[in-house]
Amino acid sequence: MTEPIVRYNNVTKFFGDLQVLDGIDFEIKPGEKVALVGPSGSGKTTFARLLMTLEEITDGTIEVEGDYLWHEEDEKGELKPASTDHLRKVRSNIGMVFQNFHLFTHMTVLENIIEAPVTVKGIVKDEATRAGREMLDKVGLLDKADTYPAQLSGGQKQRVAIARALVMQPKVLIFDEPTSALDPELVGEVLDVIKGIAEEGETSMLLITHEMDFAREVADRIAFFDGGKIVEDGPPSEILFNPQSPRLKEFLERFMSTQAAPE
Numbered sequence: 001m002t003e004p005i006v007r008y009n010n011v012t013k014f015f016g017d018l019q020v021l022d023g024i025d026f027e028i029k030p031g032e033k034v035a036l037v038g039p040s041g042s043g044k045t046t047f048a049r050l051l052m053t054l055e056e057i058t059d060g061t062i063e064v065e066g067d068y069l070w071h072e073e074d075e076k077g078e079l080k081p082a083s084t085d086h087l088r089k090v091r092s093n094i095g096m097v098f099q100n101f102h103l104f105t106h107m108t109v110l111e112n113i114i115e116a117p118v119t120v121k122g123i124v125k126d127e128a129t130r131a132g133r134e135m136l137d138k139v140g141l142l143d144k145a146d147t148y149p150a151q152l153s154g155g156q157k158q159r160v161a162i163a164r165a166l167v168m169q170p171k172v173l174i175f176d177e178p179t180s181a182l183d184p185e186l187v188g189e190v191l192d193v194i195k196g197i198a199e200e201g202e203t204s205m206l207l208i209t210h211e212m213d214f215a216r217e218v219a220d221r222i223a224f225f226d227g228g229k230i231v232e233d234g235p236p237s238e239i240l241f242n243p244q245s246p247r248l249k250e251f252l253e254r255f256m257s258t259q260a261a262p263e
Contacts, residue, residue: 003066005030005171005204006051011060013046013228020046022228023060028172028206033198035207035215035236038225039251044208047225048174051206052096053087064090065171092120095170099181101157103149103164109136110145113164121168128167135163139193155186159193166197172204173197179211187211194218212255216240224248 004027013021021043028034036044049055051062053069061079062069071079072086082090103112113132117123123131136142139159149157158178165173175194179187191214198205198218209215215222215236222239224232226247232239243249 002029004028004063005032005065006206007063008047009061009063011047011050011062012058013043013050013055014058020228021050021058024228024230026223026230026233028204030171031201031204032221033205033207033219035209035219035222036225037209037212037215037222037239037251038231042225043228044223044225045176048096048176048206048208051172052094052174053091054096064093092168093171094174095165095168095172096174096176097158097161097165097178099177101149101154101161101181103157103160105149108146108148109141109152109160112149112160113167116164117167131167132163135167136160138166138196139163140189153186154182155189158182158190162190162193162197170203172206174206174208176208177210179209210255212240224251226251 006028008024008026011021011024012019024047036047038044046055050057057070061071067090068079068082069087069090070082072082074080104115107115110129110132113135114125114128117128117131118125133142133145136145139162141156141159141163144152144156152160178194179190182190191211195218197203207215207219219236221233222236223230224239231245232243232248239248240252243252
């Protein structure tokens with residue numbers, strides 16, 4: 001069997017006295033596309049932020065390609081908190097596309113994309129520029145290379161953010177509700193780009209989304225979060241059309257009612 005590229009082992013997260021994740025066990029296989037769905041506050045974004053090391057783990061372990069993320073082994077083989085260098089090394093295999101783009105406004109589109117390859121990975125600028133232009137072409141924005149973010153639409157900004165993540169060649173790419181900050185007419189262009197990346201099949205993807213049709217089309221699995229736990233996890237056909245838990249049934253019914261067109 002193929003070893004998972006990501007493995008959560010009994011992962012718990014507290015913010016003060018508030019428990020946000022409760023003993024999560026979860027695996028992602030190489031190339032697998034997993035959608036995370038659930039109500040706001042259910043823990044799905046925190047789940048992803050732990051993997052990106054944007055939030056610190058409280059208990060349990062996370063492994064990426066067989067290496068501990070938040071821990072490392074000492075000379076006796078016992079786990080200790082990871083050093084900054086260890087975190088940076090393991091995290092280099094993970095990319096994230098945020099809700100609100102997080103582009104540097106004082107840099108051109110191309111400068112935004114090549115900043116991390118040059119400063120983090122030490123790639124020669126000419127090589128990074130070639131790779132950056134290739135990624136801009138992939139997301140349909142090569143003609144915007146010398147444009148500044150303020151001159152772009154929200155959909156274009158998000159596509160630049162996707163290109164910036166891809167140029168780092170991550171093994172796992174996280175999308176944190178990538179269309180939630182967009183006007184409705186711009187959602188499609190971003191989802192089309194993500195679908196294209198998914199169809200290439202090489203990169204494992206973690207998709208936090210409220211777009212159920214998108215999850216059904218793109219994901220190999222859907223995990224439903226509620227109350228800091230994964231309540232159900234399975235193929236889209238089962239999760240969306242044959243839910244087993246009362247909580248998932250209730251969630252889907254509410255979701256469908258909010259999507260229903262007014263009379």
